[in-house]
Amino acid sequence: MANLDPILVGYKDVYDVALVDEALINLQETYTDYLSGLRIALPYIQNISFCYLNNFSINALTNVIDDRAVIATTIYAPLIFSDLFYGLLSHPSILRDLDNQSEVKKFSSYSIPKSLNELESEENGTKVIRSPRWRPETLLRNSYAAMLTNIANDFLFLHETGHLLHGHLPMRGKILKCFDPLMAFDDITDTEYFCLINHALEYDADWFSIKYLIDFGIRNELLSSKLAGLAETPRFLLRTLVLAVALVMFSGDLSQYATDMYKCKTHPHSYWRFLTLYSTVDTTLDELYPELKPQWKAAFNDVLIDLKYIADIYEPVKRWFSNSSSMGNDLANGHFEKIVTEHSKIADILKNSPYHFLTYQTP
Incomplete structure (x- = not known):
């Protein structure tokens, strides 16, 4: 090809x-x-x-x-997402509050397919691709798995759109010259500073994607027609959006690395991106829907409970969420605050660049 x-x-x-x-x-x-x-x-x-x-x-x-x-x-990303979400929703211990299904376990642990061969099967002597490999037993769980899959696809696409709309590619070199490396972080090397700038651009693209998904979801009552009864509150919508995005983050290639902030030069580790999700949603709701902040706090706790059960069968989540107390400590420590601070500084510079879409918005 x-x-x-x-x-x-x-x-x-x-x-x-x-x-x-x-x-x-x-x-x-x-x-x-x-x-x-x-x-x-x-x-x-x-x-x-x-x-x-x-x-x-x-x-x-x-x-x-x-x-x-x-x-x-x-x-193949849509096929992997489909297999991931339908597979997880097929397990009786995942999202038990969604509805009841039989306690029959189709598998004891789940792992995403690593190659196309894992999705191949033979039908009437012909090889075909089957994704997902498992399906939930109830219509409601199938509908919810489809919704999570769609959100995951949209998050991946909108993240890249954020890079484009916020002018990251033409502005990246200029941003590198805008800060004294010692301004926000003590004893930082030039290489580590280079990593932080790249990471901040990734957080900024995450912010664009999540903000779009939240605003679109709330304005269009995204889940109400599909999941009547459970989708009546923004709490459930926020829980759904963040759960889908979190599983995208933890299913990618970077999730295998250590959480050292400078381990990967181009992208922040999935764990830090997940922790930054809280600040991202919080800031978005402050700007667009401040009345929903109490429901967001409850939704985030729901996501942590969801991830705790998912960690029992899905290794990428288990690696980082089996100990919820350590995550709480990371949310409160200095590194996380610095991540948010540096992102805010770079976001301000981007908004004033000639390449940012806001430059072309008329009041």
């Missing part, structure tokens, strides 16, 4: 859209339509496109060359 666009030279081959199934084609069309509207917000970009990368992982990228931009996600 050839690389279809020179803007992606150096990356994995672009997946030929003619080879994907209807659902993935529809997803591509939805994201392409959304990106087409961004040309009004970013007049310095003349062409924005979306495509799939032929890679079996949960990954995405944004690139800009001159006046052209592209956002791409891996073609």
Whole structure:
């Protein structure tokens, strides 16, 4: 399969859209339509496109060359997400308050597929791809798994859109020159400072994605038609959004690394991104829906309980959430406060850049 666009030279081959199934084609069309509207917000970009990368992982990228931009996600990420959420909802110990299903365990532990071979099966002498490998027994659980899958796909796409709309690619070099490395962190090396800037841009893209999902979900009563009775309160909506995003974060490649802030030069560890989620949602609700703050605190506690049960069967979550007290300590320690502070500084610079979409908004 050839690389279809020179803007992606150096990356994995672009997946030929003619080879994907209807659902993935529809997803591509939805994201392409959304990106087409961004040309009004970013007049310095003349062409924005979306495509799939032929890679079996949960990954995405944004690139800009001159006046052209592209956002791409891996073609198999939706299949991995589908297997993840339908699989977890098939286990009787996960989200027991959603509804009852039999106590028959289809598996004792869950792991996401690492290759396409794990999703292959044979039907009538022909190899087919099956995702998910398991399905919940009730209609409600199937509907909820579908909702989590959709949110996960949207979060991955909107995170990359945040990089584009906030001007991260053209502004990154300029941001590196804006701070004295010793301003916020004591005894920090240039390499560590470089990591922090990259990490702050990732937090900023997370913020854009989560803010969009919250605002869209609340304004459109995202869950009410699908999950009548459980979706009556914003508490359940916030719980659903954050649970989906958290599982995306902990299912990616970076979750295997140590939580050292400087271990990965390009992205913050999933654990720190999850902890920053609390601040991100808190800030978003302060700005858009302050009346929902009490429900958010309850929803976050719900998510922690959900993750505790998921940790019993899913190793990436177990690794970091089996001890909830240590997470509480991390929320309160100095490093976390510095992460939030540095993100706020860089976000302010981005908002005043000529590449930020707010620059083109008229009062």
